[in-house]
Amino acid sequence: MFIGAHMSGPISSVPFRTVQIGGNTFQIFSHSPRMWRTSLNEMKVKKFKEGMDKYKLDPTKVLIHASYLINLASPKEDVWEKSKVLLKSELEISHELNLKYVNVHPGSRLDSPAEVALERVGRAIYEILKDSPKDVMLVLENVSPKGGNIGYNFHQLKTIADISGCNVKFTYDTCHGFDGGYDIRTRDGMKELLSEIDDTIGMDKLIMCHLNDSKYPLGFHKDRHERIGKGYIGKDGFTNFFSYDEIRCIPMILETPGGEIEHEEDILTVKKILSFLGLE
């Protein structure tokens, strides 16, 4: 199984630190996620690539998480334009780093109707991808149905992809999904989730999973991540989730609270669940 964590700190040492916590993949920000400017330091890029080779990490299992400032759904023209420019530069950074996937939240509709917002995201994606590096793919993440967020179910994500006309891929975030009512703790809940994916984007387009427990109960619209097994999804819930072959083949990225010590423990928790299932 591919598993790792969202890693902060200098990108040059991320490959090394990933292996140290027992991971074999990871997610990073390409620059400070709260800044509109991006920059790449050549030395850091070189060291990052050397680390990927040295620790034999597969770039096709790694994610760049785009900046939180980006709002492709924004009804405000200036924010929408700035968002497209920033996301495009993140795709270029991904290309420089030899990575393949940039994960982005569809955005917030603010006070605009959902249909208008979905249309705007789709159009933005089309405009961004038409002259971006072709070896980098855009990955849309399901978000929590909190505030004006759009893209909290696979029907909306599919609508966005269709409007864009582009070959986008998808990430399933287990905390966001739980927040939106997908109960991965039960057989019925998993059946519902997997058939919705099949009926919309198709399972082959779900290429990443953000593995997070939830601090709040099912359907609470709070978006508060918790460490694996310590929240409302719980160890039994994740045991059910991991019992599906189509789930286990997707790279798992932790976005759980804490630093590398906690991530190492969370990876161990997941490995214990797999061994309980007779799978590791």
Ligand SMILES: [Zn+2]
């Ligand atoms: Zn995210």
Ligand SMILES: [Zn+2]
């Ligand atoms: Zn996430």
